[in-house]
Amino acid sequence: MPELPEVETMRRGILGIQGSRISAVERAPCRLKPILVRPRIDVLRRRVVGLRVLDVERIGKRVMLRLESGDGIVFEPRMTGLVLVADPPDEEHLRFRLALADGPIRQLWYWDRRGLGSVQLLSPLQLAELFSSGRIGPDALALSAEELRDRFSTSRREIKVALLDQRAIAGIGNLYASEILHVAAVHPGKLCHRITRQEWQTIHAAMIAVLNDAIRYEGSTLGDGTYRNALNRPGEYQKHHRVYDRAHQRCLTCCTAEVKRIVQGQRSTFYCPRCQPGRRSSRHK
DNA sequence: CCCCAGTCCTGCGGGC
DNA sequence: TGCCCGCAGGACTGGG
Numbered sequence: 001m002p003e004l005p006e007v008e009t010m011r012r013g014i015l016g017i018q019g020s021r022i023s024a025v026e027r028a029p030c031r032l033k034p035i036l037v038r039p040r041i042d043v044l045r046r047r048v049v050g051l052r053v054l055d056v057e058r059i060g061k062r063v064m065l066r067l068e069s070g071d072g073i074v075f076e077p078r079m080t081g082l083v084l085v086a087d088p089p090d091e092e093h094l095r096f097r098l099a100l101a102d103g104p105i106r107q108l109w110y111w112d113r114r115g116l117g118s119v120q121l122l123s124p125l126q127l128a129e130l131f132s133s134g135r136i137g138p139d140a141l142a143l144s145a146e147e148l149r150d151r152f153s154t155s156r157r158e159i160k161v162a163l164l165d166q167r168a169i170a171g172i173g174n175l176y177a178s179e180i181l182h183v184a185a186v187h188p189g190k191l192c193h194r195i196t197r198q199e200w201q202t203i204h205a206a207m208i209a210v211l212n213d214a215i216r217y218e219g220s221t222l223g224d225g226t227y228r229n230a231l232n233r234p235g236e237y238q239k240h241h242r243v244y245d246r247a248h249q250r251c252l253t254c255c256t257a258e259v260k261r262i263v264q265g266q267r268s269t270f271y272c273p274r275c276q277p278g279r280r281s282s283r284h285k
Numbered sequence: 286c287c288c289c290a291g292t293c294c295t296g297c298g299g300g301c
Numbered sequence: 302t303g304c305c306c307g308c309a310g311g312a313c314t315g316g317g
């Protein structure tokens with residue numbers, strides 16, 4: 001499930017389209033239920049064909065091609081979306097194609113197995129609205145320890161649940177929330193307002209370290225093998241996971257306790273009860 | 286403010 | 302061997 005490191009890897013993988021001119025956009029022929037593309041493909045085509053891509057940006061878990069018109073083509077991969085410049089994993093889940101008239105990359109695909117993602121063209125006004133509406137918080141990699149604490153320290157939510165709130169902080173998903181809290185040695189069920197100043201420092205440092213590490217290894221490709229970088233190669237960070245999806249296996253940090261799986265906000269959380277103490281387990285199931 | 290359940294969607298794996 | 306069901310969860314919505 002593409003989170004900040006995976007989406008950042010996608011962004012880096014398509015940087016070569018900077019400066020290229022868009023020559024065509026189309027929905028891929030696909031038997032499956034069509035993904036969300038906005039506006040309608042013919043309207044979208046009129047607004048982008050012939051324009052150059054000025055920049056490739058990341059907005060939380062989205063990748064955006066900034067065009068010379070100021071519009072942005074925003075890819076939101078959600079669970080299984082991929083932005084590719086070569087060899088998709090298969091043909092039947094291709095959803096959208098963008099062709100470039102010049103430059104090193106002549107074709108960009110959006111591929112999505114489950115189809116929960118989207119491709120949207122947003123005007124400068126719509127982009128401004130996306131940020132001002134409060135739907136998307138500051139990027140996890142651009143937030144200082146003080147800002148992190150300021151945003152969360154009065155909340156009564158559990159820290160793991162709070163980290164997933166994209167309005168509070170953008171980019172962290174289910175996988176990295178568990179990994180970050182493990183490195184920080186903080187119990188995922190700890191309530192934000194009970195977290196000390198020192199612990200916020202530790203959480204912040206762990207967040208930056210884990211996310212940057214994961215970017216260095218080009219993200220995590222889980223057992224289902226879905227995630228791929230822009231060249232359709234898997235990430236390597238799954239080899240460095242300490243707790244995620246390792247329930248009942250020995251904790252790699254203390255080499256003593258077994259990793260536990262609990263459910264918070266209807267999502268799996270993994271942690272080591274020895275390395276991350278501090279909550280009665282009876283509060284969870 | 287925050288929580289919870291439901292929705293979208295496909296593929297996979299467990300159970301029978 | 303095959304079918305059904307539950308599960309995976311990011312973002313969003315509606316009700317409490």
